[in-house]
Amino acid sequence: MIRRSCSFLFATLMIATALVSIPFTGDVTAQITELREGRTVSGVLATGDTIRYTVEVGENYFLYGEVDQITVDVIVRLLDADGNQVGRYDTPSRGGERFTRRLGDAGLYTIEVIPFEDETGAYTITLHRVEPVETDPKKLTDQFMAPYDEDDSPGAAVQVWRDGRTLFSKAYGMANLAYGIPFETDTRTNIGSTSKQFTAFAIMLQADRGLLSLDDDIRKHIPELPEFGEMITIRHLITHTSGLREFLNLLTMTGRRLDHGDWIDRSELIDIVQRQPALQNVPGAEFNYNNTAFGLAAVIVERTSGQDFHVFMEENVFEPLGMTRTMVRPSPEHIVPDMSEGYTPGADGFLQIGDLAGAVGAGGIYSTVEDLQTWVQNYANPRVGNAGIFDEMMTSFVLTSGDESGYGFGLFIDEQGGLRRVHHGGADVAHRSMIVYYPEINAGITTQSNHAGFSSNGAFELAAAFFADAMDSEDEEEAVAAEPATGEFDPATWDPESFDEFVGHYALDAAPDFILTFTREGDTFYTQATGQDRFEIVPTSETSFRLLTVEASVEFHRNDAGEVDGLTLHQNGENHATRLADDSSAGWEPTVEELAEFEGRYFSEELETFYTIKVKDEKLVVFQRRLDDANLTTGVEDTFSGGGLTFSFERDRNSQVIGFYVANGRTRDVRFERVK
Secondary structure, three states: OOOOOOOOOOOOOOOOOOOOOOOOOOOOOOOOEEEEEEEOEEEOOOOOOOOOEEEEEOOHHHHHHHEEOOOOOEEEEEEEOOOOOEEOOOOOOEEEEEEEEEEEEEEEEEEEEEEOOOOEEEEEEEEEEEEEEOOOHHHHHHHHHHHHHHOOOEEEEEEEEEEEEEEEEEOOEEEEEEOOOOOOOOOOEEEEHHHHHHHHHHHHHHHHHHOOOOOOOOOHHOOOOOOOOOOOOOHOOEEEOOOOOOOHHHHHHOOOOOHHOOOOOOOOHHHHHHOOOOOOOOOOOOOOOOHHHHHHHHHHHHHOOOOOOOHHHHHHHHHHHOOOEEEOOOOOOOOOOOOOOOOEEEEEEEEEEEOOOOOOOEEEEOHHHHHHHHHHHHOOOOOOHHHHHHHHHHOOOOOOOOEEEOEEEOOEEEOOOEEEEEEEEEEOOEEEEEEEEEEEOOOEEEEEEEEEOOOOOOHHHHHHOOOOHHOOOHHHHHHOOOOOOOOOOOOOOOHHHHHOOOOEEEOOOEEEEEEEEEEEEEEEEEEEOOOEEEEEEEEEOOOOEOOOOOOOOEEEEEEEOOOEEEEEEOOOEEEEEEOOOOOOOOOOOOOOOHHHHEEEEEEEEOOOHHHHHHHEEEEEEEEEEEEEEEEEEOOOOOOEEEEEEEEEEEOOOOOEEEEEEEEOOOOOOOOEEEOO
């Protein structure tokens, strides 16, 4: 069976599991069962079934349940009283499929359990909690963390502070399931990409000491890197604007299974850059989240200090600040005392998943929620570094177009509830983290978890509760993407036909073959990325929409004539897309004979990797010996997508297919030549 892709648009540090939207087809099981809190109900799914359960809730209720996928992979849908989907859950193929949701309106809600594709088998469903949403921030945090507060579940920790005073500090669940070790607030946890601000800070320390300049050509410090005809500066590295390939995305193209512990050596970063034939963009012109760049930044710190990066950070940052529970893990082979193991749901329980290799600089730091509070408090009252360093780190980079990127040095910058917000999330293979800082009220929150399904953006919702006195409630929709729209805009009164002016195809400026398609079916709106499943979206203003169950949103733009001509995708930064003309967006439907023109074996000199493309069951399928086989779907002419990749085929003057360029979001324009 060819499994669907689990990524949507631009993934996080490594593998972001998205919750896909699959329209139901087939017969519906007639029986509808009322669920009660604490009761477990067994069920069996046949092909085409949808089994429905109902639950009655009051206004502003919290719902938390779980489907144990005993012998069948299921999709769980949550519908409101009017039949509108308010949640969709589809992460592991076996084991527990958890669903949680804050429900604003009172009424009868329906939970649908649907088999994935043609699977059949047994499951159980349990409703763990049906209760009013807590109004006290501390009790709300306990409620939010309920799915992670079990003796047999990976855990989490939360720390909240304001003006130097800790308001809340608590841990939940387990740090190590094998040995029954509970998660504590001083448990060392992999913070993933949250590490990037530390790497940027190390660069700034070296600049402050006169050992480098942010405007240095990176080849001054790493001369073995190639010349690309455009100078890449250190500033470009720490603002994600270098134009270099993103190495994690690139290595997945080669068949590296980073989700299963495949090794990456740090030295490969330089080798990867040496093999890159050209930059993906002019340095400074485009924000493209990039782990390669931060890995190289760590190398520059090492070469300007004469110390290994983990030693430099210990002696120059962690020790002076008293962050005694924080360290850089040089590799997954190095021991981290008192660490949490990372887990992801599996077919027969949780699976223990190791860390990404080669992550130093881009990730690789283990810390605690307590130490991270110490770190962020150093922003406001520096004991290490100075105010000028942090001001510069928290200033959005300006692209060559004059637009702000929304990212400083290792930090995202935006607003929540009328307050300036500085933040960065992190995701290694299974660990999750988030740091959020509100400079205007000198307050912050940090969350950590060793559960791959943990939502780091929940920190924004908790911050809204703890700092409600300082936030404008009408602005919360933009900050808390998981909640229904609030404030002056009421989506219930919005005319669905108004969406018709947004219907169409939009090509990402950074990857023109990657197209977002927007459609309407009655009162329901959808977006679908090239080669991926479609997602339901809901309006948050007259021109902006959020994706259900995916941490992303889109905002449409009009030109001077009032016509919708583009949009901005908000997911790991801002990504602009331009609307395609009607003739450019017309569907391309090749015949089986035409599909056969693309069959062949293709080789990438840059990746030293073969792909084989064949017609199978009247569909074009891509094969690579270490990747799952993937069906390819059509885009514009000679363009296909599947398996998280977009293929743009190239023809010679005789219209013979001679190769293709492949992209997967952060990495693009990788050429494969036809060899057979």
